[in-house]
Amino acid sequence: MTRTHGLDEARLERIGEHLMTRYVEPGKVAGCQALVARHGEIAYSRSFGLADRERGTPVRDDTIWRIYSMTKPITSVALMTLYERGLLQLSDPVHRFVPEWRDIKVYEPGRPFGDRLVAPERPPTVRDLLTHTSGLSYGFDPEDPVDRMYTDVSPRTDDTTLEELTLRLARLPLRFHPGTRWNYSFATDVCARLVEVISGRTFGDYLRETIFDPLGMPDTGFVVPEASRDRFAANYYREPEKALTLLDDPATSPYLRERPMQSGGGGLVSTTPDYLRFLEMLRRGGELDGARVLGSRTIRYMASNHLPGGATLGALALRRLGQEPYEGIGFGLGFAVTLDPVALQTIASPGDYYWGGAAATLFWIDPVEDMVVIFMVQHMQSPYNFRGQLQQLVHQAIVS
Numbered sequence: 001m002t003r004t005h006g007l008d009e010a011r012l013e014r015i016g017e018h019l020m021t022r023y024v025e026p027g028k029v030a031g032c033q034a035l036v037a038r039h040g041e042i043a044y045s046r047s048f049g050l051a052d053r054e055r056g057t058p059v060r061d062d063t064i065w066r067i068y069s070m071t072k073p074i075t076s077v078a079l080m081t082l083y084e085r086g087l088l089q090l091s092d093p094v095h096r097f098v099p100e101w102r103d104i105k106v107y108e109p110g111r112p113f114g115d116r117l118v119a120p121e122r123p124p125t126v127r128d129l130l131t132h133t134s135g136l137s138y139g140f141d142p143e144d145p146v147d148r149m150y151t152d153v154s155p156r157t158d159d160t161t162l163e164e165l166t167l168r169l170a171r172l173p174l175r176f177h178p179g180t181r182w183n184y185s186f187a188t189d190v191c192a193r194l195v196e197v198i199s200g201r202t203f204g205d206y207l208r209e210t211i212f213d214p215l216g217m218p219d220t221g222f223v224v225p226e227a228s229r230d231r232f233a234a235n236y237y238r239e240p241e242k243a244l245t246l247l248d249d250p251a252t253s254p255y256l257r258e259r260p261m262q263s264g265g266g267g268l269v270s271t272t273p274d275y276l277r278f279l280e281m282l283r284r285g286g287e288l289d290g291a292r293v294l295g296s297r298t299i300r301y302m303a304s305n306h307l308p309g310g311a312t313l314g315a316l317a318l319r320r321l322g323q324e325p326y327e328g329i330g331f332g333l334g335f336a337v338t339l340d341p342v343a344l345q346t347i348a349s350p351g352d353y354y355w356g357g358a359a360a361t362l363f364w365i366d367p368v369e370d371m372v373v374i375f376m377v378q379h380m381q382s383p384y385n386f387r388g389q390l391q392q393l394v395h396q397a398i399v400s
Contacts, residue, residue: 005038006400012036012044015393024049027244030236031059032377035272036394039370040280051233052250062273064219064232065376066255068266068357072188074211074278075264076130076334079191080298081210082198093123094190097197100170106135107146107173115145117173124178126194129187130333131306135174136185141319146175158259162193162203175318179308182316182331192264203262214291215281217274222262224255224269235359237380247380266358272374275363279372283365303353305330305337312339324387346388347395362387369398
């Protein structure tokens with residue numbers, strides 16, 4: 001069989017050597033999975049270690065992973081399918097669809113007369129939600145008074161619906177005026193609620209009908225069905241003394257039951273083969289095996305930098321996430337976008353777009369090299385820059 005992917009397969013094996021010797025064998029992660037595809041052909045797909053350390057279950061090709069924020073690009077695509085039908089504009093204020101957002105306020109600290117809540121300079125828009133420039137937060141910063149409000153309210157629980165979450169967020173102040181800064185936040189959950197309002201369907205139903213069923217993604221959803229539980233990975237976290245500790249047992253996980261919250265920001269589970277179907281749809285310009293989800297121009301537009309004035313995350317972000325650098329990075333409608341690989345200080349192509357999840361899962365799509373890469377693992381609070389390392393290991397294998 002003629003290989004068309006243009007990757008040196010012997011050099012690709014360095015990926016496994018690196019992951020095994022640096023992470024799996026020393027017990028830094030229980031197990032992981034890596035896939036590289038180019039020109040639509042899978043060049044490398046390997047599984048390492050254990051999906052469930054406590055039961056000795058190895059990682060399989062069809063292991064089910066919590067993808068957390070890798071849900072966000074799927075949510076963004078879902079909302080853009082409604083955009084393509086003319087049912088919303090990116091410039092629409094959120095209050096067009098959620099009237100309670102009409103009275104949302106912005107927290108302004110340290111003014112001559114003390115901290116105060118003021119009307120936003122302009123209302124938060126759909127584009128602001130998709131680009132995380134709305135002023136919303138996740139409550140990650142305990143030193144910030146607004147973030148403490150988010151933490152105190154605890155707006156995201158399994159017993160909260162998307163509708164309830166969106167209404168709670170309307171009663172919290174924004175951290176900044178919309179469009180002036182970048183802050184990772186509940187914005188994509190609000191996008192999921194907009195999908196419900198505009199489509200008249202639950203978010204889960206809309207995803208299944210519009211994306212999962214057409215693309216053939218049977219293992220992607222908000223619940224792990226009973227018949228698939230033996231494939232569900234355990235989730236771990238890193239204690240301060242660096243010990244790997246079980247966080248979510250797949251035998252008792254909340255993902256085993258239906259929950260009111262169908263989080264567009266981080267609620268899905270999936271497999272590498274399923275997520276590859278989604279990414280291949282994007283790489284191919286919105287279509288896969290006869291199923292068209294989006295138009296090619298829409299995807300190109302989504303993968304452009306939409307930050308105000310062409311700014312980078314390094315210039316606009318309030319705070320950083322994990323170990324990944326922000327210099328040379330922009331943000332589109334649901335993805336980070338590489339603008340300057342030299343500033344990023346890693347081998348990447350200008351225009352590649354990507355994101356990851358809280359358990360250190362990640363992907364990227366490289367339009368220049370016509371390539372898709374997926375990495376799956378279950379490691380919360382990971383201190384490791386897996387993306388940067390994998391970019392080095394993948395790009396060194398390109399030979400034509």
